[in-house]
Amino acid sequence: MNLTFIGTGYVGLVSGVCFSEIGNQVTCVDKDLGKIEMLNNGEVPIYEPGLKELIDKNKGLGRLRFTNELTEAVHRADVVFIAVGTPSLPNGEANLEFIEQVAQDIALAMNGYKVVVTKSTVPVGTNDKIKAIISQLTSHPFDVVSIPEFLREGSAVKDTLHPDRIIIGSDSEQAARMLVELHHPLTDQIMVTEVRSAEMIKYASNAFLATKISFINEIANICEKVGADVTHVAQGMGYDKRIGSSFLQAGIGYGGSCFPKDTHALIQIAGNVDYEFKLLKSVVEVNQGQRFNVIAKLKHSLGDLKGKVIGIWGLAFKPDTDDVREAPALDIISALLEAGAVVKAYDPIAMENFRKVFEGDETVEWAGSAMDAAENCDALCLLTDWAEFKNVQLSELRQIMNQPVLIDGRNVFTKEQINQAEFQYYSIGRPQVGSLDQFRESILLNP
Numbered sequence: 001m002n003l004t005f006i007g008t009g010y011v012g013l014v015s016g017v018c019f020s021e022i023g024n025q026v027t028c029v030d031k032d033l034g035k036i037e038m039l040n041n042g043e044v045p046i047y048e049p050g051l052k053e054l055i056d057k058n059k060g061l062g063r064l065r066f067t068n069e070l071t072e073a074v075h076r077a078d079v080v081f082i083a084v085g086t087p088s089l090p091n092g093e094a095n096l097e098f099i100e101q102v103a104q105d106i107a108l109a110m111n112g113y114k115v116v117v118t119k120s121t122v123p124v125g126t127n128d129k130i131k132a133i134i135s136q137l138t139s140h141p142f143d144v145v146s147i148p149e150f151l152r153e154g155s156a157v158k159d160t161l162h163p164d165r166i167i168i169g170s171d172s173e174q175a176a177r178m179l180v181e182l183h184h185p186l187t188d189q190i191m192v193t194e195v196r197s198a199e200m201i202k203y204a205s206n207a208f209l210a211t212k213i214s215f216i217n218e219i220a221n222i223c224e225k226v227g228a229d230v231t232h233v234a235q236g237m238g239y240d241k242r243i244g245s246s247f248l249q250a251g252i253g254y255g256g257s258c259f260p261k262d263t264h265a266l267i268q269i270a271g272n273v274d275y276e277f278k279l280l281k282s283v284v285e286v287n288q289g290q291r292f293n294v295i296a297k298l299k300h301s302l303g304d305l306k307g308k309v310i311g312i313w314g315l316a317f318k319p320d321t322d323d324v325r326e327a328p329a330l331d332i333i334s335a336l337l338e339a340g341a342v343v344k345a346y347d348p349i350a351m352e353n354f355r356k357v358f359e360g361d362e363t364v365e366w367a368g369s370a371m372d373a374a375e376n377c378d379a380l381c382l383l384t385d386w387a388e389f390k391n392v393q394l395s396e397l398r399q400i401m402n403q404p405v406l407i408d409g410r411n412v413f414t415k416e417q418i419n420q421a422e423f424q425y426y427s428i429g430r431p432q433v434g435s436l437d438q439f440r441e442s443i444l445l446n447p
């Protein structure tokens with residue numbers, strides 16, 4: 001099929017590339033000329049494992065092209081995917097300005113029947129608005145379908161080529177049949193439903209995952225007070241198939257471009273129909289507080305932070321991405337600077353993006369390596385669980401630091417590693433010493 005993707009952010013770019021990989025003719029459009037030029041020059045504007053290889057391959061095969069000419073790209077398409085951003089407005093609601101603009105652009109470019117698919121995350125009822133905008137501006141026939149996207153940054157290619165499910169929200173049987181056929185090479189797990197249910201499935205899924213994270217973070221906070229180990233608790237809970245083991249990793253809370261934005265938006269969606277989503281409001285509040293546990297632990301260990309040198313490992317909101325949107329590091333570093341600390345920060349990939357958005361850039365020392373960031377520090381805080389940090393020799397690390405204080409915001413180090421290196425070690429929801437650990441590992445049943 002001929003497919004056009006409008007918006008070459010994570011969703012438009014990765015989906016477009018993956019649909020070309022399974023044999024479709026794909027055109028990716030963006031109004032940002034800089035991105036299009038990069039893509040046409042063989043560069044990839046985002047860091048995403050495996051993406052560049054697929055782009056090079058499919059461009060070479062003539063199945064994938066990049067342009068800022070929207071009209072021509074719509075002309076040649078059977079299906080037009082909308083994948084532009086839906087950022088938060090100051091009140092938490094989704095900003096639909098880009099969506100509405102693209103709906104107008106598509107309408108004015110139409111030259112025959114088109115299926116318009118919304119992949120962006122949009123509030124319930126938005127696809128009806130898109131339909132209304134398009135029908136006002138064209139007499140060509142069309143259908144509007146909601147196919148929400150569930151990929152994760154860092155594993156976006158794998159998630160797109162091997163999705164858990166595809167949700168197709170359509171009021172048109174013709175469009176639904178076409179889209180089932182298009183997605184069939186990816187999975188058999190395809191659910192066709194009404195448009196509004198599809199829109200809600202996306203928000204409900206993200207809100208549920210965010211709830212799991214805040215739930216386990218609160219359990220972690222209690223574990224710290226009662227002497228239990230949250231990693232064991234999560235593992236023990238996860239063996240129950242009804243609970244499942246994923247998204248129960250305690251830490252400093254979720255960040256990224258989606259969970260924070262989509263939880264706020266769903267609270268607003270509910271509020272607009274006079275429903276107070278109390279549970280989700282608490283999820284958001286717990287998440288915001290969780291990142292400041294790092295500051296509390298630092299103060300517990302060092303006292304006043306004024307003049308103390310604090311190393312930061314990890315700026316991205318999670319590993320394997322250069323995305324720093326809503327990253328916990330933004331708030332944590334701001335709080336450290338406010339407390340008068342000297343901050344030395346390092347991330348393997350996300351330094352440049354972080355510096356672009358971080359206010360107070362000039363007061364942070366940007367380190368060239370993990371060890372540079374740790375050198376002469378009074379404490380080191382691990383905020384993103386990059387593999388590079390897990391593999392560091394802790395005995396070497398201890399030697400270059402001023403004081404052996406390590407705050408592990410993602411529970412990446414084992415107790416054996418820590419006990420050997422004799423750090424003053426704080427993690428999230430784990431007791432300091434674990435004499436039973438080796439015994440436990442040796443008898444633990446592998447599920």
Ligand SMILES: NC(=O)C1=CN([C@@H]2O[C@H](COP(=O)(O)OP(=O)(O)OC[C@H]3O[C@@H](n4cnc5c(N)ncnc54)[C@H](O)[C@@H]3O)[C@@H](O)[C@H]2O)C=CC1
Pocket residue numbers: 006007008009010011012029030031032035083084085086098101102105119120121122149150151152153257258
């Ligand atoms: N980033 C992620 O991992 C996921 C994002 N989503 C949702 O997908 C949507 C897109 O997210 P991202 O890809 O992260 O967005 P993004 O903000 O990174 O990229 C959007 C792109 O659309 C382009 N654009 C905006 N208006 C345009 C127009 N009129 N014509 C052509 N191009 C235009 C922008 O220049 C930008 O390159 C959002 O609704 C998001 O919530 C859903 C699942 C995963």
Ligand SMILES: O=C(O)[C@H]1O[C@H](OP(=O)(O)OP(=O)(O)OC[C@H]2O[C@@H](n3ccc(=O)[nH]c3=O)[C@H](O)[C@@H]2O)[C@H](O)[C@@H](O)[C@@H]1O
Pocket residue numbers: 121149150151152153154206209213246247248249250251252253254255256257258259317318
């Ligand atoms: O709508 C979206 O944009 C996407 O949002 C998330 O994907 P993403 O934000 O890329 O990353 P996740 O892997 O979900 O992680 C989100 C945040 O939660 C944190 N997290 C995740 C899992 C966990 O157990 N604990 C935890 O703290 C991560 O560190 C990260 O900060 C969802 O997982 C995707 O399904 C969805 O498509």
